Amino acid sequence: MINSLWFVVLTVMLAGYAVLDGFDLGVGTIHLLLGRDTRERGTLIDAIGPVWNGNEVWLLAAGGSMVVAFPHLYAASFSGFYLALMLVLWLLLLRGLGIEFRHQIEQDLWRHAWDVTFSVASALLALLFGVAVGNVLHGVPLDASGEFRGTFALLLNPFSILGGLLSVSVLSLHGANWIALKTEGELQARARSAARLLWWPAVALLAAMVAASFVVRPDFTHNFAAHPVLVIAPLVGLLASIAVPYFRTRGDDRGAFLAGATLIAAILASVAAGLYPELLPARAGSAHPALDIYNSASPEGSLRTALWVYLGGIALVAVYLVNIYRVWGGKVRQVYH
């Protein structure tokens, strides 16, 4: 029971991270295309400036909940995906510096350098996170001690690359929706048409990913067949994917953004619903069964204490979250030189 609750907690944390840091990663991905000059790009950064750091804390908190609840998953997957993860760390570093150092010196060359750094790093992160989800779905070859060595040849398979492209397109859509919500005038008009355009590749890749999942993971439907109530997750995703263009055509930026956020959360919830109780599936022929919520969990005493800490902590986080988005609500003022 407690192990399953922690599975839910981990899903919530990762979905929270994907929705929140997702829009600022998405803004970064389309940063160079959406903002035509340094000034417009500055406005784009302003739209995420006060919130991106708090969004990224979700990744740290998700990592923390993984260490405390499923230490073997944490140890095996982080050391297994070693080089890919180090790449993620370096990209997160460059991207953060891009946002925070860019405005320190008022010089076009300096700002352009950071704009490119920020955008390229964001796009690669969006890609890598999708590749990671793809590989988790696909499974890895676990050795007898439940570990593996993730070479790029192993990790970059067609299925995970499809996941990466899906992630780039969905997060770009999410980012465009955020910019449409936060800006005015020409920039907003451009963000709106970008969001309209980006919906097409997003749904096309999502459909392709779902189809490919049936091939790569035929057992994926097992949970849904056994517990039909779980079908709610993909169903919500389907509705949300239709709601995005619906709100878009009505000019409802807030509705479109929230529908996009729901879509991302629903995708992750569907993946989790299909995987349960596995956390990191083993590929066929592995010497070790999948890492699941039992064989990689902490002892029960640790799980129990940590759940109370988590519930207290997440209540506090919710208060911060509501207030911070209230303080920074409204449009970003364009700053002119």
Next chain:
Amino acid sequence: MADAIVAARWQFAFTIMFHYLFPVLTMGLGVLIAVLKTLELRTRDPAYGIAARFWARIFAITFATGVVTGIPMEFQFGTNWAAFSHLAGPVVGQTLFMEGVFAFFAESSFLGVFLFAEKRVSRGLHWLSSIMVALGAVVSGFFIVATNAWMQHPVGYRMNGGRAELTSLWQLVSNPYARWQYPHVISGSLIVASMVMAGIGSYYLLSRRHEASGRLFVRVGVIAGAIFACLSLFPTGSFHGENIARYQPAKMAAMEGLFQSTERAGIAIVGMPDSERRELMDPIVVPGALSYLVYGDFRARVVGLNDIPADQQPPVEIVYYAYHIMVGLGTIFIAVLVLSALLLWRGRLFQSRGTLWVLMLAVPFPYIANHAGWVVAEVGRQPWVVYGVQRSIEGTSRNVTAGMTYFTLFGFLGLYLVVGLLYLLLFARIVNRGPGDEHEPLGSVGTGAAVAEARS
């Protein structure tokens, strides 16, 4: 296999020491900025507001660099120290997770308000946000020290199938080892912030620019610095020393270069440890001082390295020198800062250019002292990663080779070199531009604040 451990050790040592250059400033600086904001609110003197805004800019770049270099720390537990994570995760995961939800969220949320929303929120809320930023930084430090204290002195757990199971959260967060370690760490961080503030203020006074702000910086920095330099020695440093002697006699023996167990153990002011001949070379010793510090009795017997099995001893030279550098510098800080505080009290500090020169050139040294202290804590814990439970050589990732870790170590070296240079460049620019006047806008919207600022 042995190479992989050396590589993982180098990588962790390098990344953690580089990272700590930033939080060691922000923890203390956050508190000093909150003090400035409080003085502004109470006295309505705009000079405090100007000073708070100036230091907020330093805080912002330091915090950002600390955040981006901090993320690799948590993740390295999994990437390079998988066996450690496997064993200790159920316990240290608690404190790492609590740092995220109880400190980072508050810190990052209120920092945005503090840096960019001075015009958007009321004076009271802006003051509160400075308090919350300081609190967030200091609380974050607590959870990291609690994590480290468990590795130094594991409590509140039992072993269960090769994993440490938490039995008491209260024991974990009230670890007796952390009781004086934590105040000592915070006190050290406040010395850094105070001496940086006093040093920049001295620079302004010596170069006769921004003199009003310069005097304020020197005043606040010298007073706070003198207080915390003394607190670092007593009570935090001396009581933490007693704890080390109680819980980790091997570390204490290495710190003091005490090769032989002895009564009336002395403290070596100088001297070079010789691990081959098991003695201190050319020592100058204060007899009985160590016995007194540890047991309150000049005649007490202190355990030396000869009574500790060879496979449970830390490397003596590194621990010995790091400890002596920390204590030596700490003593000099007390002398310089207390003297400066006396001159300030007599109204002669701002004319004493010699003292201002010393304060300006002293800025790097509190960083060195803090880092040396952590070297004592971490190298002195060796050969254990979790004291008495898991050896460091058993804590690494089995599926990560030396080649992989050296690859990423060199990556970190290159990347952090660039980050360090950029940080210094921006730091120097902020100092060079100097504090603004009371009409200077701190900006109201996002990071465009800086654009608005540059226009004025």
